[in-house]
Amino acid sequence: MxxxxxxxxxxxxxxxxxxxxxxxxxxxxxxxxxxxxxxxxxxxxxTRRADGFTFNHGAQFLTARQPDFITACESAQAAGALRPWHVAGRDAFCGAPTMxxxxxxxxxxxxxxxxxxxxxxxxxxxxxxxxxxxxxxxxxxxxxxxxxxxxxxxxxxxxxxxxxxxxxxxAYAPCWTGMYGFAAEDLPGMAAPVSTKSGPVGWACREDLRPDAAASEAGMGLVVQAASDWSETELEQDAASVASVLLEAWQEMVGATPPAPRYMAAHRWRYARVIRxxxxxxxxxxxxxxxxxxxxxxxxxxxxxxxxxxxxxxxxxxxxxxxx
Ligand SMILES: Cc1cc2nc3c(=O)[nH]c(=O)nc-3n(C[C@H](O)[C@H](O)[C@H](O)COP(=O)(O)OP(=O)(O)OC[C@H]3O[C@@H](n4cnc5c(N)ncnc54)[C@H](O)[C@@H]3O)c2cc1C
Structure with missing residues (x-):
């Protein structure tokens, strides 16, 4: 201004x-x-777009339980900007086509x-x-x-x-988030997002699991969010090494070793989720x-x-x- x-x-x-x-x-x-x-x-x-890939790298979904928020969500749903996504119960939604x-x-x-x-x-x-x-x-x-x-x-x-x-x-807990872009055929299938409490991986989601996810010629995005305690311990690490460690941890978790991703980055959310x-x-x-x-x-x-x-x-x- x-x-x-x-x-x-x-x-x-x-x-x-x-x-x-x-x-x-x-x-x-x-x-x-x-x-x-x-x-x-x-x-x-x-939502981040990079090298033709799409990554929803912040909030993964939202839940609507209070009347004024439910009303806002219903309007967004009617406009096509929100879709039910029952990953966390019947009242869970995600942005459409992106958060x-x-x-x-x-x-x-x-x-x-x-x-x-x-x-x-x-x-x-x-x-x-x-x-x-x-x-x-x-x-x-x-x-x-x-x-x-x-x-x-x-x-x-x-x-x-x-x-x-x-x-x-x-007070907040931090969250390191890894973003990986693969050729679609290189990425192992996933029936639902992975959600665990113990680190390093706390949540992992193929972007095509989201309703209305748009196809991309570049391939398929994978988002891996670290658990809070691991993110806290590794908070001052450099982003490149965090991206590698999270990818390895995810591979171990799903028991697959796809070829190297075409895109790889990590984002540090210093103030991710409120703990107090x-x-x-x-x-x-x-x-x-x-x-x-x-x-x-x-x-x-x-x-x-x-x-x-x-x-x-x-x-x-x-x-x-x-x-x-
Ligand atoms: C990795 C991650 C995963 C999450 N997962 C979920 C989930 O699955 N479900 C869920 O319900 N919630 C989730 N959350 C939490 C949820 O995203 C937040 O609670 C919510 O979005 C916070 O909204 P807010 O408006 O309070 O703050 P913010 O979204 O942080 O907005 C604050 C804004 O202030 C701006 N700002 C800051 N300082 C200044 C300044 N000096 N001048 C101008 N602008 C400024 C910032 O740029 C920012 O845009 C997650 C959060 C993260 C980071």
Whole structure:
């Protein structure tokens, strides 16, 4: 953004929490803008395309149990952006044709600016200014911060120390994710995703197991996610060696040694799954209602928790302020 614009509400983060919150603000008739440092919408509900392969390398599926989230999922399903995928029970879904299609659906029609990293928040005369490395980006009477807890804490320190302290009480487990592209005929068949509790492999899935998975001329993608404890131990390893180790572990697990993959990479999710959300009675917005927080770390470990946290946080912010 070249010159700072003013919105009724600005949301930092275009993950599930930010998108749910933006939807609530829009429905209430507020002007809302979502800012995100990533290249693409969705945060950890993420899909990577590389060398013609597709890898759903973040959240693998989602479950819908709460009425407002079920409603959002039904709309996405009607639009073809979500499909039932009973890998984890009757209430499990995956994005269609990729996981990212779900956040893309939720973000439709919203004002969202990707590749804007907020580095500072200041407040002056009843207005909040958000800054990136080049200076002021946008102004607003109300901001909702949905970045993962450690990043949120750094942003909140100068302007909302109580909320920063809330953020510091949350904890995450990391997740190393290996992505492998094979010639389709080289990859052993798989009846269902592999899911185990002990590492190194915690989950493995051929991309064509997903409903609506699009065929690719390049071949077939395989995603191997490491178990949390293994990811923690190997957190500072280099990505190339993690990719090799996870591939070997998966081969041993399935008892097959296919030819070397055509594509191989590993992604480190430093803040993957929440293992300790903040306390239920911890503050979630400033007393004046100018700054709020949301994100899975305020609610639980799942996509649905993140969505519902944004939904509730925005309702609460709207209840404490009038439009600018
Ligand atoms: C490997 C993995 C597997 C998972 N598997 C599942 C699963 O199977 N089922 C399930 O329900 N959940 C799963 N999860 C958890 C689920 O993905 C998350 O709980 C949920 O997506 C979190 O949403 P969020 O909006 O809270 O955060 P995020 O998705 O992390 O969104 C936060 C956004 O804030 C942005 N941001 C951060 N700092 C700044 C800044 N300074 N300026 C601008 N933008 C910023 C980030 O770019 C990001 O897009 C998994 C997660 C991972 C990583």
């Amino acid at each position: 070249s010159s700072p614009r003013t919105f009724d509400i600005i949301i930092i983060g275009s993950g599930m929490a930010g998108l749910a919150a933006a939807g609530v603000a829009r429905s209430a008739g507020r002007s809302v803008c979502v800012l995100d440092k990533g290249r693409r919408i969705g945060g950890r509900v993420s 990212r299609n779900f956040p893309v659906f939720l973000g439709d029609g919203l004002t969202i600016r990707q590749q804007v990293e907020i580095t500072g928040i200041t407040r002056d005369n009843g207005l909040i200014t958000l800054h990136d490395a080049d200076g002021p980006v946008a102004r607003t009477p109300q901001v909702l911060v949905t970045a993962p807890a450690p990043q949120a804490a750094r942003l909140l320190d100068p302007v909302a120390p109580d909320l920063a302290a809330t953020a510091r009480s949350a 959300p903040v306390a239920e009675d911890a503050p979630r917005q400033t007393a004046d209602g100018m700054i709020g927080i949301a994100g899975d770390w305020t609610a639980g470990a799942r996509v649905e928790d993140a969505f519902m946290s944004g939904h509730h946080a925005m309702k609460s912010l709207l209840a404490t302020a009038t439009p600018a």
